Amino acid sequence: MLEIDAVGVRYGSTVVLDDLIWTVGTSGSPVTALLGPSGCGKSTLLRAVAGLEPLSAGHIRFDGADLAKVPAHRRDFGVVFQDGQLFGGRSVESNVAYGLRMRRWSRQEIRARVAEMLDLVRLPDLGRRSVDELSGGQAQRVALARALAPRPRLLLLDEPLAALDRLLRDQLATEIAEIVRAAATPTIVVTHDHTEAALMGDTISVMRSGEIVQNAAPEQLWSRPVDEWTARFLGVTSVIDADVSDAQAATPIGPLTLEAPDGRHRLGLRPESVRARRLSGPDAAVTGVVGMVADLPAGRRLRVVTEIGEIDAVTSERVVIGDRVGLSIVGERVAVIGS
Numbered sequence: 233m234l235e236i237d238a239v240g241v242r243y244g245s246t247v248v249l250d251d252l253i254w255t256v257g258t259s260g261s262p263v264t265a266l267l268g269p270s271g272c273g274k275s276t277l278l279r280a281v282a283g284l285e286p287l288s289a290g291h292i293r294f295d296g297a298d299l300a301k302v303p304a305h306r307r308d309f310g311v312v313f314q315d316g317q318l319f320g321g322r323s324v325e326s327n328v329a330y331g332l333r334m335r336r337w338s339r340q341e342i343r344a345r346v347a348e349m350l351d352l353v354r355l356p357d358l359g360r361r362s363v364d365e366l367s368g369g370q371a372q373r374v375a376l377a378r379a380l381a382p383r384p385r386l387l388l389l390d391e392p393l394a395a396l397d398r399l400l401r402d403q404l405a406t407e408i409a410e411i412v413r414a415a416a417t418p419t420i421v422v423t424h425d426h427t428e429a430a431l432m433g434d435t436i437s438v439m440r441s442g443e444i445v446q447n448a449a450p451e452q453l454w455s456r457p458v459d460e461w462t463a464r465f466l467g468v469t470s471v472i473d474a475d476v477s478d479a480q481a482a483t484p485i486g487p488l489t490l491e492a493p494d495g496r497h498r499l500g501l502r503p504e505s506v507r508a509r510r511l512s513g514p515d516a517a518v519t520g521v522v523g524m525v526a527d528l529p530a531g532r533r534l535r536v537v538t539e540i541g542e543i544d545a546v547t548s549e550r551v552v553i554g555d556r557v558g559l560s561i562v563g564e565r566v567a568v569i570g571s
C-alpha cells in the first residue's frame with residue numbers, strides 16, 4: 233500500500249501540494265488513474281512519490297516503510313514520462329536493458345529479460361533498432377518495457393500518451409493497462425483525460441487544486457460524483473434538483489426511475505440524459521429554443537435555452553438554431569451528486 237500522509241510540496245514560495253492525503257492500494261496489482269485538470273499538481277505528486285521532488289511536509293510510505301531517506305533510484309519504482317525520455321542514439325535493447333545493467337544482472341539474464349519485455353510490449357522484432365527511428369507509440373512502449381524490466385514494486389506513468397494522436401491514445405491506453413496487468417505491477421497513471429482514466433484504471437482518484445477529492449471505480453465515479461465540480465469535470469453539463477421517493481425522481485424535466493435514497497438530490501445530466509423533440513403538442517415538461525446545434529460522431533447535440541436554464545440534449549430530429557423543442561429526461565447517464 234502507498235500512503236501519502238499530509239504531504240506538502242512547494243516550488244519556492246508557491247505551495248502546490250498542501251496537507252495532501254491519499255492511499256493507493258497495491259495488492260492485486262491494480263491500476264489507479266490520477267485524474268485532474270491541467271495544473272492541479274498531478275505530476276508534482278507523482279514526482280514526489282518517485283522521490284524526484286522533496287517534501288516540505290508529511291510522509292510517503294510504501295508497505296508501511298517511510299521513504300523519506302530512500303533516494304529515487306533505491307525506491308524500486310518504475311517511471312515513464314510523457315515523452316518517454318529514452319536514451320537517444322542507442323538501440324531499443326540497450327534502453328530496455330539499462331536498469332538491469334545498473335542492477336548488475338548477468339548478460340544472460342539481461343538478454344532473456346529484454347526479450348521477455350519486448351514480447352510483452354508487442355515489439356519482439358525491434359530490439360536492434362535505434363530508438364531514434366521509432367514512432368511515438370513504439371517509443372512509449374519501449375519506455376514501458378524499460379520501466380518494467382527490473383520488476384519494480386510500483387509503476388508510475390506520467391501522461392504516457394499525451395504526445396500521441398487520439399486514435400493511438402485510446403488503443404495504447406487499453407494496451408498499456410493489459411501490459412501492466414500481465415506484468416502484475418501496481419500502477420499509478422496520471423492523466424487529465426477521463427476516457428483514458430476509465431480505459432486504464434480500476435480505480436480513479438480525482439485531484440483538484442492539490443487535493444484528492446474522490447477515489448472510486450469508474451462506474452461509481454460517473455454515477456455518484458462527490459460534488460458539482462467533479463460532476464462537471466467528468467462531463468455533466470446541467471445540474472437540476474430532484475425529489476426522490478420510492479426510486480422515482482420528480483424533476484423539472486419529467487419523472488425518472490432512479491436508485492437513490494428518498495429525499496431531495498442534485499442530479500447531474502449529460503447531453504445523453506435529455507432528449508429533445510420538435511414540439512408537436514403541449515406535452516413536454518420543459519420547452520425551450522435551440523441555441524446551438526453540433527453534429528458529433530455520437531449523434532446530434534443541442535444546447536436549449538429554457539426557463540430553468542441552458543440544458544444540453546440529444547436528438548435524432550433535424551433541428552436548427554431558433555427552433556422550439558420540448559425536452560424529456562431519460563435514464564441514460566444521470567449522476568446523483570454528493571450522495
Ligand SMILES: Nc1ncnc2c1ncn2[C@@H]1O[C@H](COP(=O)(O)OP(=O)(O)OP(=O)(O)O)[C@@H](O)[C@H]1O
Pocket residue numbers: 243246248268269270271272273274275276277424
Ligand atoms: N519546477 C517548477 N517550478 C515552479 N512551479 C512549478 C514547477 N513545476 C510545476 N509548477 C507549478 O505547479 C503547479 C502544478 O503543476 P503540475 O505539473 O504538478 O500539475 P499537473 O496537474 O501535472 O498539470 P499538467 O497536466 O498540465 O502537467 C502548476 O501551477 C505549475 O505551474
